[in-house]
Amino acid sequence: MARVLVVITPAEGHVNPTLGLVKRLVDSGEDVDYVCTEEYRTRIQQTGAQMITYPFIDDAFSKDSDLKPAEYKHHYQFVYMMVKGMILPIIPEVLRVIENRTYDYLIYDSLMGWGGTIIAEKLGIPAVCSIASFAFVEPLGSGQGMNDNDPEVKKLYTATMQITHQLANELQVDAPAIEEIAPHGGRLRIVYTSRYFQPQAEKLDHSFIFTGPSIVPRKDAPSFPFEQLRVLHPQAVYISMGTILNKDLEFYKLCFAAFRDLPVQFVLSSGNYTDMEPLAPCIPDNFIIKPYIPQLEMLQHVDAFVTHAGMNSTSEALYYNVPQVMIPLTSDQPIVASRVQELGAGVVVDKNELTPASLRAALLEVLSHPTYKEQAHVIGESLRQAGGYRHAADTIMSHFSTIEK
Template sequence: MSKVFFFSIPFSGHVNPGVGLAKELVKKGEEVIYYCTDSFKEKIESSGAVFRSYGSKFYLNDDFVTHNIIEILRVHLELSEIIMEQLHKDIKRDKPDYIVHDFMSTWGKHAARVSNIPAVNIYTTFVEKPKGFINTIGLVLAVAAMMLKNIPRMIDIRKISGRLKKKYNIKVKGLSDIIDNKEALTLVFTSHNFQPYSYKFGVNYKFVGPVSMYRNEKIKGFKLNKSEGRPLLFISLGTVFNNDREFFIKCIKAFGDMDIDVLMSVGKKIDISSLAIPENFTVKHFYEIPQLEVLNECDAFITHGGMNSVHEGLMFGIPLIVVPQQLEQAHMAKRVAETGCGIYLDMSEVTPESLKESYKKITSDDSYGKNAEKMKDSFLKAGGPERAAEEIFSYIKSIDRMT
């Protein structure tokens, strides 16, 4: 049995797949110590892993919502500095055999480097690659413009990088190095079929399929209101960008007069009592809904396009309407449309009419459901948590043979 330190960032889209992998590692006899924030303690412990808190100074949580990439980089680098001393002490005391870290857990890579411990990187979303010279130049120009607008944050990043180098000899090679924490082994939680341009990635990238749906998920007292013989539509904007009241009102107007049941998940800042809820609607806050249980029963899914939600919907063979709330989700929405598994509906195009029309289209055209089933097959063939664990063990053994 090996001892594993597991580092995630405190968002459901990152913790849920992490928990799926941790559960498999525990099942295979590993001792997993899983670092996160207290709000995920129960979920992490349900996997059999030992929960360990990042501590009171770690300030990242699901209230942190920003579209400013430079601010995200600054925060992740600062958090790495804040908790590095404690992580270094924990590693010296507990002597883990290897580390597994989320690709955005900057501190996971730093802790591995400082302690000279092998590490595995996990991708809970698509791996992004420039698709050509023009796109690369465009990306450089966009980043340059952001840097000019964020000079104080850039100064902070440089200062923090200097302190990390001085105290721990940690070298931050560039902005992308902060949240693209490459290792000799990277597990990507999707299939070759779904990952765009998967043929461009080398042997260090293993596409092991989704793992988030292998978590334990029970919410006490939840009851699904579904009439016999009527289709069920599930609507959710996820766990972060989910407080758009106008969007939810449009959904009510779109589906309130239809002969279907609707379960709608809303953000915690939405006052449900203030909504005019039709007879065929059930509206709950996102933390009151066991998504896997609902997806097992529903016929269509309107989603924000988070990686886990898309994978989980497709794993049940459900056609999707994807309404992305940010850039990463827009990439996901585009891929869903490209593979014929659903419809990409831009937020600027959302009206009650466009929502209803999209729903009618994916439920009347059999091709969407058939393509969703094909994608489900590709996910299952990729191997899931068992394949992910096998890749980790193989990698760690290869390192042991070289030492």
């Protein structure tokens, strides 16, 4: 039995993929401490892991300007977000709450980058990197228009390295070069997708373990009247913009205008923190709106998914063979959406050209042509065959038991 430390970014799309993995480790006899924020206590404790918390802003990715998802034009913007928004406020707190504890290995979130390396170094243990999106062959934001001589880029470099050296001095570790902050570290890199779906997979070595999405029941998910889905209409469509980017009432009004007269039942997940009351008078009869939808169950009942193309939501939809209309907004979403469209499982709608007519046309395209469903099934089969959380956990345990011997 090994003692395992798990440190994951406090966000739905990063915590959820690890839950099956952690439960499998616990059920196999590993002693797991999971360090995260109070917001995720219930679902983490359901894995059997010991929960250790540190203070952090609730709904931080919506409220903290350093963490708000952005459209990166240069990879230094992404690195700055990691250092200022993640590593600086989180890593010292993690080290504080685990002080005097010993572990055999670490599993840390890729969004923490160099921060995971710090924890492993301070504890003197090997690490595994948990990658909740695609593995980045190139840093996020590379080749997007800004060059290294841009004054804004130089300013970002200076600010990033200033924080990096400050933290390195505080924690008594070596400061990395800026190119060493974001890359996926660790002896193993667990990627919750398939080699087929991963762009440029041929450029990634065998330390990248592709396991597919971690599909496990979420016991905290509310019930939903699925029997109502096809009472009035033969097709059903699910709309969700994730848990961070779901407060845009103008987008919801656009959906109402685009879809109100279609013979389709729509289910919209508005988010727990979104006030929908101002829109109450204009909600069409063919819409069911709830703040939180049991997404895994919903995706097994719908014909298409309108989404922001977050990696978690996209993978879950493809796992259940659901074609998609994608409106990528920030971060890695354009990459994810582009890959789905490239493989023929969905249509991308440019957020800058989004109108009721363009959104309606994209949905009708997906619903009217079976090839989108067929290609979603091809990707879905690759995800289902990847092994899931069992493969991830068994690979990790096998790796470290071999080292011990």
